[in-house]
Amino acid sequence: GGFTEEQEALVKTSWESMKQNVPELSLRFFSTILEIAPAAKGMFSFLKDSDEIPHNNPRLKAHAIKVFKMTCEAAIQLREKGEVVISENTLKNLGSVHLKKGVIDPHFEVVKEALLRTIKEAVGEQWSEEMEKAWSEAYDQLAAAIKAEMKEES
Ligand code: HEM
Ligand code: ISQ
Numbered sequence: 001g002g003f004t005e006e007q008e009a010l011v012k013t014s015w016e017s018m019k020q021n022v023p024e025l026s027l028r029f030f031s032t033i034l035e036i037a038p039a040a041k042g043m044f045s046f047l048k049d050s051d052e053i054p055h056n057n058p059r060l061k062a063h064a065i066k067v068f069k070m071t072c073e074a075a076i077q078l079r080e081k082g083e084v085v086i087s088e089n090t091l092k093n094l095g096s097v098h099l100k101k102g103v104i105d106p107h108f109e110v111v112k113e114a115l116l117r118t119i120k121e122a123v124g125e126q127w128s129e130e131m132e133k134a135w136s137e138a139y140d141q142l143a144a145a146i147k148a149e150m151k152e153e154s
Helices: 005-036 038-043 058-081 088-101 105-126 129-153
Strands: none
Touching: 005 038, 005 058, 005 105, 005 129, 058 105, 058 129, 088 129, 105 129
């Protein structure tokens, strides 16, 4: 079935409440990725010169938040157009960055799991199965677009 207005609203309202706390959210998200897949450490330049996750790295924060924002955008487009549309330049850049860093398909499941866990923790009692499903669907469609571009470029 299509992406409903209700699903779009679940994503939008949870993101609105989460974005009040961007620094903590981005750190939790990133830490959770590395918790699930410690081997992913080597891919991120934020960790180049240290073993610890930097607590105030503006690039880490910006990129982490972009994943949330883009997933939220994807939800809006899924409801409006029935598909995720990303500008050609953005998609080409995302494809080449992830390809160059050595990202492969199973990594996308890791990031998805980390995203969902971070949201669950952040929204507390607001969390529901419907909310999880809405974020999952939006993320899956966004990930599919990036993966397709990576295959195109490889
Ligand atoms: C970089 C988004 C999935 C690992 C980035 C950037 C964005 C982004 C916006 C910054 C690009 C730039 O520098 O111009 C996303 C989105 C994803 C996704 C929206 C899924 C829907 C993944 C996955 C992995 C990953 C599955 C693997 C664990 C990385 C790495 C970088 C990166 C290693 C480079 C960071 C650095 O500067 O060192 N991603 N990403 N991403 N992403 Fe992702
Ligand atoms: C880049 N791509 C996917 C997930 C991320 C999480 C934190 C920082 C950067 C990221």
